[in-house]
Amino acid sequence: MAFSIHASIDPAPTIGAHANDERARFNRLRKIARQFRRSKQAVIGLTIIVILAIVAVAAPLISRVDPGVPVLGNVLQSPSWSALFGTDELGRDVFGRIVHGARISLGVAALAVAISTVFGVPIGLIAGYWEGIVGSVLMRLMDSIQAFPAVLLAIAIASTLGPGIMNAMIAIGFVGIPGFARLARGEVLRIKAVDYVSAARASGAGNARILRQHILPNGLAPLIVAAATSAAGAILTEAALSFVGLGATPPQPSWGSMLQAGYPFITLAPWLSIFPGLAISLATFGFIFLGDGLRDIFDPRMRGR
Amino acid sequence: MVRDQHDQSPVKLLAGTPISRRHFLALTAAGAAAMAVRGAKPALADDEIKRGGTLRGAVVGPITSLDPFTSKLSSGDAITYRSLYNSLLEISGTGELIPELATKWTVSEDGLTYTFNLQSGVLFHDGTTLDAEAIKFNLERYKAEGSSYSGADRLRVISTIEAPDAQTLVITLATPNTPFLVNVGVIPIVSPAAVDALGEDFQLKAVGSGPFKYESWEPGSTAKFTRNEQYWETAPDGQPFPYLDSLVIEGAPDDSVRLLNLRSGQFEVNERVNPRDIASISSDPNIQVIETAHATPYIVALNPTKAPFDNKTLRQAVSSALDRQAIIDNISFGTGYTIPIAFPKGAWFYIDAPSPVYDVDAAKKLLADAGYPDGIDVTFSIINRPTDNQIAQIVKAQLDSIGIRTTIDVLERTTWVDLWTARNGQLGILQGGMTPTDPDSQSGWWSDTSLANYAGYDNPKIRELIEQANETTDQAKRLELWKEVTALNVDDAVYIFIGAIPTTMATRKIVTDLETVSGYNWELRATWLNQ
Numbered sequence: 104m105a106f107s108i109h110a111s112i113d114p115a116p117t118i119g120a121h122a123n124d125e126r127a128r129f130n131r132l133r134k135i136a137r138q139f140r141r142s143k144q145a146v147i148g149l150t151i152i153v154i155l156a157i158v159a160v161a162a163p164l165i166s167r168v169d170p171g172v173p174v175l176g177n178v179l180q181s182p183s184w185s186a187l188f189g190t191d192e193l194g195r196d197v198f199g200r201i202v203h204g205a206r207i208s209l210g211v212a213a214l215a216v217a218i219s220t221v222f223g224v225p226i227g228l229i230a231g232y233w234e235g236i237v238g239s240v241l242m243r244l245m246d247s248i249q250a251f252p253a254v255l256l257a258i259a260i261a262s263t264l265g266p267g268i269m270n271a272m273i274a275i276g277f278v279g280i281p282g283f284a285r286l287a288r289g290e291v292l293r294i295k296a297v298d299y300v301s302a303a304r305a306s307g308a309g310n311a312r313i314l315r316q317h318i319l320p321n322g323l324a325p326l327i328v329a330a331a332t333s334a335a336g337a338i339l340t341e342a343a344l345s346f347v348g349l350g351a352t353p354p355q356p357s358w359g360s361m362l363q364a365g366y367p368f369i370t371l372a373p374w375l376s377i378f379p380g381l382a383i384s385l386a387t388f389g390f391i392f393l394g395d396g397l398r399d400i401f402d403p404r405m406r407g408r
Numbered sequence: 409m410v411r412d413q414h415d416q417s418p419v420k421l422l423a424g425t426p427i428s429r430r431h432f433l434a435l436t437a438a439g440a441a442a443m444a445v446r447g448a449k450p451a452l453a454d455d456e457i458k459r460g461g462t463l464r465g466a467v468v469g470p471i472t473s474l475d476p477f478t479s480k481l482s483s484g485d486a487i488t489y490r491s492l493y494n495s496l497l498e499i500s501g502t503g504e505l506i507p508e509l510a511t512k513w514t515v516s517e518d519g520l521t522y523t524f525n526l527q528s529g530v531l532f533h534d535g536t537t538l539d540a541e542a543i544k545f546n547l548e549r550y551k552a553e554g555s556s557y558s559g560a561d562r563l564r565v566i567s568t569i570e571a572p573d574a575q576t577l578v579i580t581l582a583t584p585n586t587p588f589l590v591n592v593g594v595i596p597i598v599s600p601a602a603v604d605a606l607g608e609d610f611q612l613k614a615v616g617s618g619p620f621k622y623e624s625w626e627p628g629s630t631a632k633f634t635r636n637e638q639y640w641e642t643a644p645d646g647q648p649f650p651y652l653d654s655l656v657i658e659g660a661p662d663d664s665v666r667l668l669n670l671r672s673g674q675f676e677v678n679e680r681v682n683p684r685d686i687a688s689i690s691s692d693p694n695i696q697v698i699e700t701a702h703a704t705p706y707i708v709a710l711n712p713t714k715a716p717f718d719n720k721t722l723r724q725a726v727s728s729a730l731d732r733q734a735i736i737d738n739i740s741f742g743t744g745y746t747i748p749i750a751f752p753k754g755a756w757f758y759i760d761a762p763s764p765v766y767d768v769d770a771a772k773k774l775l776a777d778a779g780y781p782d783g784i785d786v787t788f789s790i791i792n793r794p795t796d797n798q799i800a801q802i803v804k805a806q807l808d809s810i811g812i813r814t815t816i817d818v819l820e821r822t823t824w825v826d827l828w829t830a831r832n833g834q835l836g837i838l839q840g841g842m843t844p845t846d847p848d849s850q851s852g853w854w855s856d857t858s859l860a861n862y863a864g865y866d867n868p869k870i871r872e873l874i875e876q877a878n879e880t881t882d883q884a885k886r887l888e889l890w891k892e893v894t895a896l897n898v899d900d901a902v903y904i905f906i907g908a909i910p911t912t913m914a915t916r917k918i919v920t921d922l923e924t925v926s927g928y929n930w931e932l933r934a935t936w937l938n939q
Contacts, residue, residue, distance in 0.1 A: 173802050175734050192684075193738065193801055266792075266818045348792040353816050354801045367664055367794055371684055 138400045145396020148331075151389030159205035166199035171354030179372045189374040191365065197374060200356035201382050207357040208338055208386060211272050211350075215337040216330050218276025219283050224326060226280070227287025228314055232295060242288065245281035253278045253336075254343050261349040268357065271350045275340045279333050286329055290322030324401040331394030335387040342383050358383050457645065461937040462654045463919065465677040465930065466666040470659020471631050474614035474622065476596045477549065477557050483679060483928070484631075484659050489596045490929040491633060491655055493616035494538070496524060497593030499926045501701040503755055503844035505593065506925075509538065510577075519584030519881055522592070524577040530640045532599035533621040540571030545600040547579075547592070561857070562591040562848075584879045586886065587848035594845070594926055619650040619933040630658040641933060651936035670695065670914055676937070677915045677922065677930065683741045686912055694917050702911040702927035705750040706739070706799060707838040708904040709863045713831045716784055723901035725774035726835075729810045731766040735802050736907030739795055744909040749894040750853070752908065755844030757887055759894050763905075771810045783811030788835045790816060791824045796837045799906070803837075828862040838862060842908065843927030847890050848878055853903055854893070865902040 139145050158165060174194035182189040188197035226245065230238040248256070257274040264270035294300060295318060303313050338358075344350040345359025346366075353360070358379040365375025469482030474492065479485040490498075496510040512525040530538040549555070551563035567582045581588060602615035614622050617640070620633035633655040639648040658675070660666045663682040670678040671692060681689065681697065689695045710717040710726060717723055736744040745753060748761045775783070788804060790796045797818065804814045814835065819827065827833050843849065852860030854870045870893050877889035897903060911928050918939045923931040 171801070171805075173738075173805050175738050175802065178738065192798060262820065265823075348818055352818050353797055354804065364794070364797065367682070368684065369664065371688065 135400065139396070142396040142399050144392045145400065148389050148392030148394070148396055151385060152393060155205055155209060155386055155389065158202055159209045162203045162206055166196065166202045168196050168199045170195060170200040170203040170356045179368070179375075181372070182374055188378040189372065191361075191375050192368060192372075195354075197361070197378055200361060201358065201378055204356040204358045204361060204379070204382065205386075207268060207351055207355060208341060208359075208383070211268065211275065211341045211357070212334040212337040212386070212390070214272050215275035215279065215341070216334050218273065219279030219333060220326065220330060222276075223280040223283025224287045224319075227284035227289075228291055228319065230284065231288035231291025232310065232314055232318070234292075238288070241284070245284045248278070249281040249285075254340055257340050257344060258347060258349060261344050266349045266352055268351045268355065271341055271344045274344065274349075275337050278340070279337070282333065283326065283329060286325055287322065290325060291318055294318045294321050324397075328394050328398045328401065331390050331397060335390035335394070338383060338386050338390070457643075457651060457920075457936050458938060459645075459647075459651045459936065460653050461939065462656060463652050463677065463932065463935065463937065464656040464658065464675045465679065466658055466660045466669060466675040467679045468659075468661055468666075470628065470661070471625065471657060472627070473611040474625060474631075475598065475611035477555070477598075478611050479558065481558055482659075484657055486926075486929050487679065488631060488633075488657055489616075490618070490925065491620040491932050492614055492618045492622065493596035493598060494530065494618055495594050495596055496543070497589070498931070499590065499594060499843075499845050501844075501924045501927070503701070505589070509543070509597065510593070513589070515589070515881075519586070519879070520581050522579045522581070522589065524579075526575045526577060527640065528575055530617050531638055532602065532615055532617045533636060534599050534602050534615045536599055536601045537574075538597060538599075538617045539574040540577040541574070542600050543577050543597055544569045544571045545603075546595065546597050549603070550595060559591060559595065562587070563595075566592075584881070586878055586881050587846040590846045591848075620652075620655045623654070630656055632656055639933070643934070649933040651934065652932065655932065667914075670916065673916065675916075676919050677913065679913055679928070681912045681914045683739070683743045683909055683912070686741070686743065689914055695914050696917050696919075698913045698915065698922070698924065700911045700913055700924040700928045701752065701754055701844050702924070703752045703842050703908040704911060705747060705840045705842055705908040706736070706795070706906045707750070707840060708799075708803060708906060709828075709833070709836045709838050710902055710904070711828070711831060711833050711835075711863050712866075712900070712902045713864045714834075716780075716786065717834060719778050720900065721774055721778035722780065722784070724899075725771045725778055725810065726807065726812060727764050727898075727901040727904050728767050728771035728774060729806050729812065730803060730904060730906065731806055732763050732906050733766070735799055736909070738802060739798055740907070740909040743912070744907045746907040747905045748898055749890075749905055750840050750842045750850045750908070751847060751890075752842045752844055753910070755847075756883060757844075757847040757890060759887075759891055761891065761894055761898075764898055768810055775811055780811070783813055785813045785815070786834045788814040788816045789819055789824060789827060789833050790837045791821050792818050793839075796839070799837055825862070829859070831864050833862070836862070838903075841927070845926060847886070848874070854897075863902050865900070867896060867900060867902075870896050 172195070177190050177194035178192055180186055180190040186196050186198065188201065191197055191200070226241055230241040257278045260274035260277060261271050264273065300313060300317055303317050341350055341357065342359030342362060345357050346363045348363065351357035351360045361379035362376055365379065368375050465487065467484035467487055469484045471484040471488055472480035472482045473485065474488065476489055494509050496508060498506045498508050500506055509527050509530065510524040511527050514523045515521070526540055532538055547563065547566065547569050550557040551560050551566060565581050565583060565585045565588060566579055568580045570578045572578060579592065597617065599615040603610050606613060612625065619636050619639050621636045623632040623634045625631035635650055635653050637648070639650065641649045643649045643651065660669065663680070663685070666675070666678045667681060667685055667689065669675050686697060690697060708730065710723050712718055712723070732746045736746055746763045748763050749759055751758050788800055790800045800816050804816055807814050828836060851874050852858035854865060854867060854874065855861050856866060856871065873889050873893050877886045880886050880889065913924070913928065915922060918937045920936050920938045922935045925931045
């Protein structure tokens with residue numbers, strides 16, 4: 104990814120407070136929105152995410168059946184009008200479970216990314232700003248986490264904490280911390296050498312203020328891109344964890360656990376694997392498209408291609 | 409001795425066995441089923457049998473050791489031992505005792521002295537002779553203090569083992585023990601000389617006397633065995649068994665993988681077919697399905713040592729709330745049956761007592777009587793296995809509906825075992841294995857020493873009844889005692905036996921005359937490939 108987005112976001116809000124700060128911010132948002140609309144990828148990605156989010160929020164309205172209760176007289180029915188995506192080995196409506204599963208899968212993605220950023224970004228900021236011993240220690244710590252393959256580490260953490268969606272979320276979030284920390288650190292290293300930071304320091308601004316007011320806002324763009332992309336990764340990791348039995352506990356309908364339960368029936372009832380698989384793909388596509396689109400918008404060199 | 413299993417009618421079998429009365433009962437009880445199995449196979453003239461070829465078998469549990477002494481009880485182990493070793497007896501799929509190394513046996517009136525007459529001219533693969541001394545060495549090794557052999561406990565009843573001559577073995581017991589004949593009969597006999605020579609390596613390079621001998625195996629890899637040219641049993645064509653040139657055993661725990669590889673011709677035998685796949689492979693012209701006498705029982709376990717399930721009325725509420733038929737139908741696709749205790753259909757000791765009735769109102773009343781009119785929250789810990797997962801979700805729905813609100817906790821096997829061994833589980837699911845050998849093989853559920861008693865079920869009355877049953881030689885009386893055990897077990901509702909799924913195996917059609925013995929072990933000496 105290219106992260107020289109500095110020029111694209113107005114670096115103006117620096118020395119002193121603007122009288123028309125509000126207006127400048129509004130104009131900048133309008134500019135981004137205009138660019139956003141021009142990026143087909145971003146629009147498609149955002150549309151998919153918004154639709155899935157609506158499905159997740161409105162799940163009980165879309166599918167009124169309880170996704171956890173077995174209907175033993177109705178097992179392994181192929182897709183039909185009464186059960187759009189068929190029924191599973193316990194007679195439950197697969198469509199209803201996927202709809203309810205959106206809550207878990209998207210919720211996991213959102214919270215895992217939140218955990219990664221909340222811990223990763225400050226670590227990166229600190230490590231980048233105080234490059235000496237503090238930075239080295241923090242980054243070596245991050246390196247040691249990244250030395251493990253992400254999914255493997257997530258499995259190790261989740262199996263230590265025990266199965267359950269909450270633990271899966273923590274595991275996925277933890278594994279994502281180093282990525283954000285490195286990214287944030289890179290941005291700090293780049294930005295802190297820029298004139299307006301020196302100017303702020305010269306005018307007596309403290310470290311915290313410089314980090315908060317000058318460095319973070321200008322380094323935000325690549326972090327947003329990374330957040331969208333890692334949300335896609337989080338969905339996949341949750342699916343992987345659930346597939347090995349470390350994610351959602353039954354009868355919770357997470358997409359990954361549906362894949363896991365459906366996989367033995369692949370020849371007998373392929374719809375048990377196909378539809379959760381499609382849902383995972385769709386959500387992943389959505390986030391990746393959104394991430395790529397945002398990168399194009401933020402990166403002037405990519406713009407107009 | 410010529411062994412042709414087609415001719416082995418019960419009457420012939422009895423000819424050499426002086427304790428015929430009991431066997432006769434066993435045979436008549438099992439007779440009908442036995443005939444059905446045998447009759448299902450096309451009768452072929454001897455000259456049609458083709459020698460040669462390799463049989464590749466896929467087993468659920470990979471081989472853990474070639475030495476029964478250090479086996480971790482994987483299904484691959486038991487299947488391999490049947491071809492690598494001989495034993496005193498073998499037990500047919502329907503529970504009949506079939507002479508093997510022991511041509512004849514007698515039990516004294518007091519039930520304490522067992523005398524075995526042994527087959528002569530049996531050689532181990534290393535050329536040493538299998539005689540009474542060799543068997544004595546084996547039994548002493550297996551039952552020794554600190555032995556890692558899984559069946560060691562069952563052999564501790566032995567007080568002396570004597571070998572008055574090479575072909576006679578006399579075993580004296582401390583107390584009468586009817587299951588002893590089966591327990592001692594199926595023990596694989598290994599070469600004492602090889603145990604001494606190889607030491608620790610014996611588990612990697614086993615030496616037995618069976619129809620196949622070791623060629624190569626390393627833990628985690630495919631095992632290869634070749635035809636024992638000097639095998640002591642003679643086939644109808646005048647040459648020794650077996651017909652096959654070699655045998656390959658490979659572990660493949662995943663049901664789908666084994667099935668796909670069987671269909672593609674990668675394997676000739678698949679140890680176990682998941683019930684869901686039986687319908688689809690029945691239409692495959694290259695595959696045949698074989699019913700074995702083995703079955704897997706599924707059990708809901710309640711921990712009676714701690715609150716809340718130390719409350720018997722609460723346990724009975726759970727018992728009444730479970731629709732056993734619905735559960736077993738769902739997981740077995742209609743192939744399973746409900747059971748009050750883990751005894752398989754077809755065994756002489758199968759107990760057809762009705763399972764407790766599924767009655768939601770009674771369950772709710774029991775729940776209130778137990779002191780939980782507003783319901784109760786419990787943790788339902790299960791091992792991460794597909795069938796357990798499926799059962800748990802049905803059980804959860806059934807218990808939730810009466811007010812026993814469960815949270816399913818899916819655990820790794822070792823974590824689960826630790827939890828229950830420490831008696832910290834509340835509600836759980838167990839799987840077992842049941843064969844038509846002897847009811848005593850299920851005693852572990854109620855034992856105060858066995859690790860298999862995960863719930864810590866302690867009912868001295870049941871243990872007393874089992875002890876009594878083991879000392880009784882009369883089969884009808886034993887059955888009565890086991891019925892009492894069953895009734896007590898149902899009433900206590902610590903182990904709630906839900907139902908059992910018969911184990912079905914599948915082979916390529918070319919595999920001819922493959923018998924299953926002692927439940928699901930493969931008897932391959934007379935097996936040949938029709939290709």
